[in-house]
Amino acid sequence: MSFLNRLFFSSRHRALPELKAIYIAGSAGAEMHSVERIQALEQTGLQSDRYSVAKGFWQANEACQVTLISEDDLNKARKGLSDTLRARLDTGHHRRNLVVGNLKTRVLQDKTFRIGDAVFRYQKPRPPCGYLDKIEGKGLAGALAQNSGICVTVVRGGFIAVGDRVEVMHD
Template sequence: MFNLLRNRWRQFSARLRHERDPERTGRLTGIFVATAAGAPMHSLECTQALVDQGLADDRYALGRGFWRLTDGCQVTLILAENLQAIERQHGLPLGAGQHRRNLVISGLVGVELRHRQLRIGEALLAWHRLRPPCGYLDRVSGSGMAKALGRHGGHCLRVREGGLIQVGDRVTLV
């Protein structure tokens, strides 16, 4: 019951913040790519977002990801604050990309992203849908990872305008 009330409060406060400050911003704190399904994630300082493909050198853009065609994401995103909470609560290491998401951002609330576009560096990305963790995550990152991420598994984005993105870039809701 407490979690339900807390989540509703977060959604309500995010709406209030948006009404007061429609141009909310956050920061890009991490970029991760893998060259193939199950390959280790590599941290990058910068990369190119490719229109209707994903991130350069990532499994999704290269067509080497583990997904069904109807379930694929061009770019995946997760919130740094959620990762920190999961690390504290479950004791799982997540700083080296074990979460298997491409972008890590801080300073925004997940509900703020829904049905919006995000400007990150030169790129414009559109929110597509939630990205819950799947059982494959446990096989690649270790048992219990999917359950730990739970409903904070992230978001799928589509690249609408390509360009360079770099760690430290401002993330602006459009």
């Protein structure tokens, strides 16, 4: 099989990067809620999320407009956790806004990317802190230590929905 055929065949059968889940919370420490569709607000964050309404725990010094984590990161974090804590990761208790599948977060470093109608830009890694253990369960911060996702900014607002493709844009 030629190189081009191998490339074509492998790319045809590889799952495309997509948005798997969206979570928001109205204020610091509030329960994360799953939504199917939401508006990303330019230079602000996700509509009604704690950071877009200036009610986040890290609002004063370390706020992110939007946080993103990959299923790959979550799978790594699950190793060694109790069944209870693993289940909490599956329901948004990682406290990240967006969960993407079929894409490692390092691919987004220094990149601009589109999800649905919105355009985002990589900002920085988002390490967990002790606050996560305090509100979600002791051990989650440690499990997410090296696999905790990233901060992104909203470059252009628009609606995003679970199932939307994640497309890295060429700058």
